[in-house]
Amino acid sequence: MPTQNMSLIKTARDIRHPTWRVGDVHGQYSYTNPHADLYRYLSQWSDMESFLNVGYSRPWQYHLHTSSHRRLINRLADGLLALHTVSPHATDRRLLDIAAGRGGAAIHASQRYGLEVVGLDITPYNAYRATANARQQKVSRQVYFNMGSADRLPLADNSFALAWSIESPAHFADKPAFLKEVSRILKPGGVFTMADLLVVDEVALAHPQIYHEFLQMWDVPYLETFASYGQAMAEAGLELRRSEIVTRYNLDILNQDCQLFLRLSQPKWLYNTYKWYLYWAKGANLDNVYQHVLASHRALRLGMIDYGLFWAVKP
Numbered sequence: 001m002p003t004q005n006m007s008l009i010k011t012a013r014d015i016r017h018p019t020w021r022v023g024d025v026h027g028q029y030s031y032t033n034p035h036a037d038l039y040r041y042l043s044q045w046s047d048m049e050s051f052l053n054v055g056y057s058r059p060w061q062y063h064l065h066t067s068s069h070r071r072l073i074n075r076l077a078d079g080l081l082a083l084h085t086v087s088p089h090a091t092d093r094r095l096l097d098i099a100a101g102r103g104g105a106a107i108h109a110s111q112r113y114g115l116e117v118v119g120l121d122i123t124p125y126n127a128y129r130a131t132a133n134a135r136q137q138k139v140s141r142q143v144y145f146n147m148g149s150a151d152r153l154p155l156a157d158n159s160f161a162l163a164w165s166i167e168s169p170a171h172f173a174d175k176p177a178f179l180k181e182v183s184r185i186l187k188p189g190g191v192f193t194m195a196d197l198l199v200v201d202e203v204a205l206a207h208p209q210i211y212h213e214f215l216q217m218w219d220v221p222y223l224e225t226f227a228s229y230g231q232a233m234a235e236a237g238l239e240l241r242r243s244e245i246v247t248r249y250n251l252d253i254l255n256q257d258c259q260l261f262l263r264l265s266q267p268k269w270l271y272n273t274y275k276w277y278l279y280w281a282k283g284a285n286l287d288n289v290y291q292h293v294l295a296s297h298r299a300l301r302l303g304m305i306d307y308g309l310f311w312a313v314k315p
């Protein structure tokens, strides 16, 4: 693990990816760094040009498929709209999607829930892709994308009644500052929901090297815990109404897939044949995918990473 003053590390929040730069995030999502090969690989099963989240599935449901991404979005949206219908802005149908990725969630919100969505993202490729997807789905009038950073939302105070951020805050350098931005742009009575990766303090502190590799592989500067997010929301002036850990409906399934992938990679002939095929079919380098899967599995099998959903209101 690169040097970090261990006496300053009291919680896993203090363990940082020391060389992280926002450019790494651009690289991962613009197909210009080796971590993007995972998305090329996953595109064999799901629409990674629209959805970039790990989804949500019950035991009998097919995971890592477009439907699992939609299930996660539905779960967040149902909770969001339940709070919205009793808010003073119940007729305001505009949603801000912060770090909207390639637009799948925003487009789904428009098609299924009749919302008008403004999506912002820091990665130019994603903003471009999301715009093209909205056009292709014929929802460009209801769903609009632009570039923007979660650290400093290019929006007026009290301008949105609804906002969400799906599996993106993990990449943000200062998550409490982001939540303050959310609170600033929400109207009083407005509702916010979020899904994100969480670190489990005691596990990460016991295995800092494995945790560090996880952060590095996913281009994540650091992670919050379930409790620290609750506290940061309160400090940002958001009232947390509901939260849940849903790890067993996504990350645990992902971990099983990682395990299977690693097992199938054992026979050299099979690995090499598949490596050739994957490059030919998807342009992905299997060695990069292998490193990504291995680092993820090492952390996930220890229960180091959780997945949390949060719903909050600005009083």
Ligand SMILES: C[S@@+](CC[C@H](N)C(=O)[O-])C[C@H]1O[C@@H](n2cnc3c(N)ncnc32)[C@H](O)[C@@H]1O
Pocket: 025, 029, 050, 051, 052, 053, 098, 099, 100, 101, 102, 103, 104, 105, 120, 121, 122, 123, 126, 148, 149, 150, 151, 165, 166, 167, 168, 171, 172, 173
């Ligand atoms: C895992 S993807 C999730 C995308 C989308 N929410 C979804 O569910 O498909 C994370 C997204 O966060 C964006 N992102 C990362 N840091 C950001 C920042 N500081 N401001 C805005 N977007 C950011 C990335 O470009 C990427 O599109």
